[in-house]
Amino acid sequence: MANWNKIGLGLGAVAIVAVAAAGTWAYTTLNTGRSGVADDKVALADLSDADPEAVARGEYVMRSGDCVACHTGQGAGNAGAFAGGYEIHTPFGTLVASNITPDRDTGIGSWTERDFFDALRHGRGGDGMLYPAMPYTAYAKLSDQDMHDLWAYMSTVTPVKNAVDETAGMPFPYNIRLAMAGWNMLFFDNSGFEPVAGETEEWNRGKYLVDGAGHCSSCHTSRNGLGAEIAATYLQGAVIDGWFAPELTSNPHVGLGGSSAEDVARYLTTGSDGVAFAAGPMAEAVENSTQYLTPEDAKAIGTYLVSLPGSSNRKPQPMGDGPAMQQAALAYEVNCSACHGLQGEGIEALAPAFAGNHAIQSDNVTSIAAAVLRGARAVHTETLPTAGGMPAFGWKFDDAQVAGLLDYIRNSWGNAAAPVNAADVARIRAEMGVDAKIATN
Known part of the structure; x- marks a missing residue:
């Protein structure tokens, strides 16, 4: 009996420790106390005397965070800037971005600054827990000053009455917002930014922008089955909205080496580094966000990124010059060389180069296959106003021909990459709804 009593006491102690640990875990994850610095009395719609300098700084924070891109609808769903309606497709369903104008009824006009802080930093919205498609997991790093300034800027946005059902496209049980409390306990680091000791002020500023407002890892880091970023693959590339967001580390083959x-x-401020051009979702990010960065902040981001060790992906041996490659070389010369050059050199300020272009040598060919199949548009910025257009070739080439063309591009002019499987091209074609090659007989 004594032994059983000892076992019972031991199990009780373990249970107490486990409950205490779980309580601490929940508190540190779900606690919003550090946002108590925000005002909790004046509603956004009533804030009419914001400091002009704070508003100007807040607009810069908004640009850094690319808020307007996701909170502005497209096409028929565009009710105005920040009025919501933009669809975000996830493996769990479709989310619709909310109206964040100062409208009292359908926007955030009735929110106080504290409500605003809780949403951006902690994922607590007016209708309950937010989904991490809204990158509060990154915005948690924003400083008090940046948050105050952003709030001041939002008070100057034109109110728009536009009701948005954010979870209409989320099937059960993913439409249950309360479940995000558990997700946060598992994956959310609810803490502010801390400078890394021993690093320069510029390096730390770059990290702050990358991990905070820029939320770069939201697109460039792969996710697990529950939609959480995998820390071990930080900025090592991931598929997003049918595009592959490439590795942003110093990897010499597929990264920024x-x-x-x-x-x-x-690249961030113009849309091109002289070799690659921003396209797809990155074109939107450059147009709406990074082209507005100060030269100092853009360079700080570069300083941080090129310092990251990155993945172990190494350069393979280039493919041999067999009959298939010779046939693909002819197809390239006829269809691609006018813009991209006979030696893959591209056209300055208009068409990307292929020679030495690390992004196209990645093991993931989603982006380059998508560009061939459905076409693409290069970024448009104030510095490079003439955005080059890539025509679609999905109607002209079958899957095997696209794979062969990609093999040639990825293994010429000093490039080297693994062979492209025609089945992967077929999958990408199907996912993007690109019709099959037009029959000629």
């Missing part, structure tokens, strides 16, 4: 901080800054 060989690029300088200045090269990265040039």
